[in-house]
Amino acid sequence: MMIAFSALILVLIGGAIFVAELVWRRRARLAVEDRVNLIARDRQPTQTEAIDAFGGLLKAGTKKIDILTQRIFTVGIKRKWAMRSGTLTLWLAAGISAGGMWILAHGFFAISSFLSILLSLFALFFAPRFILSAEQRRTERKFTDQFPDAVDTVSRMIRAGLPINAAMQTVAAESKPPVSEVFAGIADNVKIGAPLEEALDESSTRIGLPDFRFFTVAVTLQHAAGGNLTQTLEILSDIVRKRRATRLKAKAATGEIRMTAYTLGAVPVFTTVALLVSNPGYLAPLWEDPRGHYIIGAAGGLLLLAYLSMRMMMRTVSSA
Numbered sequence: 001m002m003i004a005f006s007a008l009i010l011v012l013i014g015g016a017i018f019v020a021e022l023v024w025r026r027r028a029r030l031a032v033e034d035r036v037n038l039i040a041r042d043r044q045p046t047q048t049e050a051i052d053a054f055g056g057l058l059k060a061g062t063k064k065i066d067i068l069t070q071r072i073f074t075v076g077i078k079r080k081w082a083m084r085s086g087t088l089t090l091w092l093a094a095g096i097s098a099g100g101m102w103i104l105a106h107g108f109f110a111i112s113s114f115l116s117i118l119l120s121l122f123a124l125f126f127a128p129r130f131i132l133s134a135e136q137r138r139t140e141r142k143f144t145d146q147f148p149d150a151v152d153t154v155s156r157m158i159r160a161g162l163p164i165n166a167a168m169q170t171v172a173a174e175s176k177p178p179v180s181e182v183f184a185g186i187a188d189n190v191k192i193g194a195p196l197e198e199a200l201d202e203s204s205t206r207i208g209l210p211d212f213r214f215f216t217v218a219v220t221l222q223h224a225a226g227g228n229l230t231q232t233l234e235i236l237s238d239i240v241r242k243r244r245a246t247r248l249k250a251k252a253a254t255g256e257i258r259m260t261a262y263t264l265g266a267v268p269v270f271t272t273v274a275l276l277v278s279n280p281g282y283l284a285p286l287w288e289d290p291r292g293h294y295i296i297g298a299a300g301g302l303l304l305l306a307y308l309s310m311r312m313m314m315r316t317v318s319s320a
Contacts, residue, residue: 073128082139083132090128097127146179155233261310
């Protein structure tokens, strides 16, 4: 039974990876087509262009569905601007997680159908939520790493005599995502007539990162009241870099604790594998006796709880 269960899980994981690869390739192709379609807009649309226009409308509708799906799985999460996973990926992860939880709870541990359904619904909701939260954290980490260079670019251009709007456009054109996307949004809002203060406030509220809030407040105050904006931005850039260095030092200081956590978590797994290889009958009661199933579940739950506790403590230290 364990072999069949393991094979099923591997097949589900492989299917998820295959579908995710197809979705990623489709998005890359659509992005290239969008760039090509920006050329020669004044020509009469051909049949191919009409099909591309329909594809654009279909893409816009798909984006709305993606946003609606993300709202379902991100209830209670404040910052959502960096979440990119689409509907297909999220529901595929939800289905695989729910199915795996049902097989594990009802088939392996022989839990009642009612509790197995509750656990499956729990997995169905929190698996996509975990994917979206991981995307958000990863993008925010990239933004924090790139942000001091963007502030330095704005400061140098203002020192050279260029307006703040031109500096924003330059950062949007020369920086890498996600910094380029954020500054491009600010520059686009200013182009269509929105005041700089409103564009900065809207982006600051949406991004929600402290470093970017400091930047928007400094630019807004200096733009409204006047003053040496260049010096303010240089000080801000230095502060952001020092804060990042402090976080990296805290992460390095907890490196030994992380290795200890990984080692302690891996010891039971390697011990179990060694016993299965050397003496398979020794652990047979854990698979054959129903009481052994509960022992395995309790051991796995305690290991997961210990890992999450240490991870939470280390994250608190490194994010301070």
